[in-house]
Amino acid sequence: MAKTGYGKRHAGDEPPYAEADFAHLAPREAELAAFIDELPTGAAMGHKVIAAEHPRYGQQAVRTSMGRLTEAGHLRWIKEHLTVEDNSMRWVTRTYWSRLRRSEEWWAEFVRARHGRDVTHDHQPGLARADEAEPDLDPDPDPEPPPEPEGAAEEPSVAHRTLAQLRAADRRLALSEGDCAALEPLAVEWLARGATPAELTHALTAGLPPTVTNPGGLARSRLESKMPPKPPAKHRPAARARVTRAVFVCGLCEEPETAVPLVNGLCAECRAGCGLDEPGPPPGCVPATFLPASRQTLQAEGPVDVTERVEELRRAAGLRPRRGGA
Structure with a gap:
């Protein structure tokens, strides 16, 4: 599978698969077309990945066949410029597959219709520039406390006070000041994971043995072994994103149509590599030497x-x- 938002995409609604769908293709292209048609949405569509998964054909054969499938109207690569509501933007390349054989005019209309499309759920988090910091996942961060005046005594934390008050709950777990300071980070983590001071006190004092010779060691053991699980992360709703521009790119080298002329989704160099412009007998013609x-x-x-x-x-x-x- 490709990264989220990439990989195979269906160009439109189509009828169920039928054996005649790829009858116009040569045997190898028809076999690969049936293989690609079975791939799920989001599957990686690079020729190297498909060759690694296909049992019969290597990279060069798959690359050539994918060029011929593009020529036949089943595949197109489209580069889309996305703009997010926070004014960040990015170019992404999409791979569109059609079981039906589509004309150049149909694909041109398809690209035109991409303009203005809402693609909020089609891109990864952090869509903006790579040098931007990761977004904060907590929608309601705790406000920073105001700075204390100079010379004021620092108040002990809730976690520290809870540990210090254990002696009032049960004399067998009377902790020293050193124990409270050493165990405070664990108690802080308990409270950060949603435990209340009362729950923390109950977890440390319930079921104590008749005699406790090492209150600090027992409290550490219980804090570590009974630590509550982390709460699930809170995610911000996805920022809205729209396609503000869409252009065809060559299906094999990804050169955009604004840089090189494309014919049926391929540039001249890639067409030559796939043997699409070489003179030869029409499909289905048997050479005279075999007659x-x-x-x-x-x-x-x-x-x-x-x-x-x-x-x-x-x-x-x-x-x-x-x-x-x-």
Whole structure:
């Protein structure tokens, strides 16, 4: 799977898969098209990743086939400029897949319709520039206390007072000032995780043995072993983001259409690498060398002595003639 917000995306609503969907493709492209069609939304669509998962084809074969699927109208790569409500912005490249064979006009309209789309849930947190600090996940941070006047005595924390008052709850757990100072960080963590001073006191004093020889050690053991779990993080609602610009990019090298001309989603260099512009027979055409000779040609050449022909081939290969041969 790709990172959140990336990977395979469906270009639109389509009917269920049918065997005839990829009948117009060559066998290898049809097989890879069926493989890609089965991938879930969000799956990584790089040719290296697909080649690593496909049992039959390597990276170069997959790359070439993905170029031909782009040429056929099943794949497009679109670069979208996103603007978030906090005025941060970013370019992202999306991969769109269509089971149906789409025309250039259809894809052009698809890109035009991307402008202004709300994509709030289609990007990762921290969409803004990489040098910005991570957003604060707590929507209601505790305000910082005002600075105390110089010379004022520092008040003990709630955690420290709770530890000091254990002797009033149970004399067997009377802690010294040193014990309270050493155990204060653990007690602070208890309170930070949602425990109240009363719950902290109960956890430390319930079920004490008849005699406690080391109150500080017993209190530390209980604070560590009974520590409550961390509360779930509170997340800010996602900032609203919209597509403010969208352009096609080459499906294999990601050059934008503003930098190089694209034909059916590919630049000229990548088209040449996939053999799309090379002259050749139309799809489904059988080369003449694989066709049987016509009846007129056979009649002009006359009948062929098969036995004599075999012996000629054996002599040309340096083999001894068969028994009875010339």
